[in-house]
Amino acid sequence: MxxxxxxxxxxxxxxxxxxxxxxxxxxxxxxxxxxxxxxxxxxxxxxxxxxxxxxxxxxxxxxxxxxxxxxxxxxxxxxINTARPNSQAREAIEAGRISELTGYSHCRPEVKYGEEKSRIDLLLSGHEAKPNAWVEVKNVTLEDNGQGFFPDAVTTRGQKHLRELMAQVALGDRAVLFFVVNHTAIETVQPADHIDQHYGQLLRQARDAGVEIIAYRANLANDDGSPSGEITLTEPVPVILEV
The missing domain is CATH 2.40.50.580 (OB fold (Dihydrolipoamide Acetyltransferase, E2P))
Incomplete structure (x- = not known):
């Protein structure tokens, strides 16, 4: 991007x-x-x-x-621009840089779905061997000693998205929560239980229900630390869910 x-x-x-x-x-x-x-x-x-x-x-x-x-x-x-992660994720998926999401021939943004009337950020289809993948993208910028946390405020909307993703898994599709790490100091990502405990509980419930949770880092800075004019997702970041 x-x-x-x-x-x-x-x-x-x-x-x-x-x-x-x-x-x-x-x-x-x-x-x-x-x-x-x-x-x-x-x-x-x-x-x-x-x-x-x-x-x-x-x-x-x-x-x-x-x-x-x-x-x-x-x-x-x-x-901090939360309109950017969707483009970052889509570009990386279509370029084949997200190993968990390769092999899909079509990527559609903002598709309506779910009983709670949501819009999925990206719907992947056309894989020869795997079902459709419903991908919800989240921006991670809250950092403490190298640990990244999501969310940075109580999010009823984010809780709804997790319920919708679990419902898609129950229907036989893939559902993926994709954390875009837009902070150069973050080394791991985990739920911000100290901010939204219910979200953390739902995230672990979603993991247990089959929702896939991945995170990838963005290259925001040049070698000298100045902002990069082109932001791409470069490498996976560990997601920690254990309490």
Whole structure:
């Protein structure tokens, strides 16, 4: 996944109303950017922290700037734009880089399904030997001492997704929870029981019911630590479910 234009660096002044962030750019000007993240963004909105914005030339947009990356409190990079992981996952699957999901000829996004009226992020079909795979993608940016946690806030929506995935397994299909690790310091992923205990319980229940749980790391930074203009998923990350 490539950014269409080079990202603009700035300093975060504040995030507010969930979807807005005031940023001071390198030339001293201040802009209001769209913050495409409904979570708490724990550790990913440090005061005066370095952030990187994309800019759209679409005249119909009320806010031309979008907050994409942040330098976290630990000095590492995280992608906070929760619209990116679906594209990252789809690109990696279609390129054959996700070993667990190779062999499918078709990939459809945002397909309606389930008794709770959900939309699956990616529906894979056309495998010669395996059933359809329903893939739910989640962005992981909450980090503590190299451990990644999901979610970063109580998520009734995420709980619903787990129930829907278990139902698909019961119908004879594959169901996959795909954690996209968009934080350069994260070495493992596990449920954030200290934030949403019910989600952690459901995640383990889903694992026991046959839902496959995988995680892959994104290469957010260049060798010098600066943000990469192209973000791809590179390697699997262990998922730890034991309490």
């Amino acid at each position: 490539k950014f269409e234009q080079p990202l603009l660096e700035g300093l975060l002044i504040r995030r507010y109303k969930r979807f807005l962030a005031d940023v001071r750019l390198a030339d001293g000007s201040e802009v209001t950017a769209h913050c495409p993240n409904t979570g708490s963004m724990l550790g990913c909105q440090p005061a005066n922290g370095r952030v990187w914005l994309s800019r759209s030339d679409n005249p119909a947009r009320k806010l031309p700037y979008t907050w994409e990356l942040v330098e976290t409190v630990s000095g590492t990079l995280a992608c």
